[in-house]
Amino acid sequence: MAPIAPNQKPLEYRFDQASFGRHQTFHLRYSWLTKGFQALSDDPGVFDSDDSTVTLGVGKNMVAAIQYWLQATRVITRTPDGLRPTALGEAVFGEDGLDPYLEDEATLWLIHWLLATNGAQATVWRWFFNHFHQAEFSLREADNALTRFVQDKLGNKTPPKTAANDLRILLRMYEPSAVGPRVPLEDALDSPLSLLGLVRPLSDPHRHRSAAEDRDDLPDGVFGYAVAELFAQIALPTLPINELMYGRPGFPALGAVFRLTENALLTKLERIIRRLPGRFALHEQAGVHQIFSMCDAIEPMDFLRFHYRMGQPADPR
Numbered sequence: 001m002a003p004i005a006p007n008q009k010p011l012e013y014r015f016d017q018a019s020f021g022r023h024q025t026f027h028l029r030y031s032w033l034t035k036g037f038q039a040l041s042d043d044p045g046v047f048d049s050d051d052s053t054v055t056l057g058v059g060k061n062m063v064a065a066i067q068y069w070l071q072a073t074r075v076i077t078r079t080p081d082g083l084r085p086t087a088l089g090e091a092v093f094g095e096d097g098l099d100p101y102l103e104d105e106a107t108l109w110l111i112h113w114l115l116a117t118n119g120a121q122a123t124v125w126r127w128f129f130n131h132f133h134q135a136e137f138s139l140r141e142a143d144n145a146l147t148r149f150v151q152d153k154l155g156n157k158t159p160p161k162t163a164a165n166d167l168r169i170l171l172r173m174y175e176p177s178a179v180g181p182r183v184p185l186e187d188a189l190d191s192p193l194s195l196l197g198l199v200r201p202l203s204d205p206h207r208h209r210s211a212a213e214d215r216d217d218l219p220d221g222v223f224g225y226a227v228a229e230l231f232a233q234i235a236l237p238t239l240p241i242n243e244l245m246y247g248r249p250g251f252p253a254l255g256a257v258f259r260l261t262e263n264a265l266l267t268k269l270e271r272i273i274r275r276l277p278g279r280f281a282l283h284e285q286a287g288v289h290q291i292f293s294m295c296d297a298i299e300p301m302d303f304l305r306f307h308y309r310m311g312q313p314a315d316p317r
Helices: 032-042 052-056 060-072 087-093 105-116 123-131 139-154 160-174 192-196 220-234 241-246 262-275 300-309
Strands: 076-079 082-085 136-138 207-209 238-240 280-285 288-293
Touching: 032 052, 032 060, 032 076, 032 082, 032 087, 052 060, 060 076, 060 082, 082 087, 087 105, 087 300, 105 123, 105 192, 105 220, 105 300, 123 139, 123 160, 136 139, 139 160, 160 192, 220 238, 220 262, 220 300, 238 241, 241 262, 241 288, 262 280
Parallel strands: none
Antiparallel strands: 076 082, 136 207, 238 288, 280 288
16 A cells, blocks of 8 residues: 555644544553554554454554544545555554654654644644743643633634643643552553653642753754754745744744754754755854755655664755
């Protein structure tokens, strides 16, 4: 089954395509992406099959949740012919993919970027990592901010309670879970995204922290992929560093998505420019620091291949 490209611009924030509560209250769990992707590759109709629960080894609601997370992370997409792998999904999780068994932590960073930039299918994730900038917060404070955002952008189309439940699932996915005698084993299994340290519980059990840091463990290849994908979507030759950090109207804020400090963002930009020459350059124009695309079409996958295969990509010029 040949992979296809997504049929939408996933980075562009279109509120008419916003969605909530499609995860069946299940957060993303270990093996779901690899298991679900392989099942779809073997049988394009697996998620509509009466035998889907047997094939995937989970209950009916979990089958729907696995399908949702595969779409939310942009590794599969729905077409007129049904669900199909995207080109990115095949490149990463395919039989000869870069990380078919999700063994490299870089893939977790990539999944985070893909999820946090999918406003159409993961609206609360998009909001939290692009628009919510309170470094320390309580669930009530985040709930109130999310409710105001939803009402401002969508009016009465979406019940705030549904959006608020998504926020709880998000925190469950990104924070390490507390393990105790009253916590069921299934609930104690963290989402793989909890390893990234993007959201942490504070000593006060009612407060959380998600703040800008240096993020030395964010791989250059994934960071470069995000920069290249953002440039491809915006379709401009230059972008002010400030917009790369805090966002251009309607598009993701790369610095906020990865919770980077301004210095860390600049350091990482300088590194990908050195390590993969001929693609981007930094320059100052009228006192504004900007990143400049050095060729007409920069292939985001070059940066991922650089990380996983540690080989120099072909010269794009």
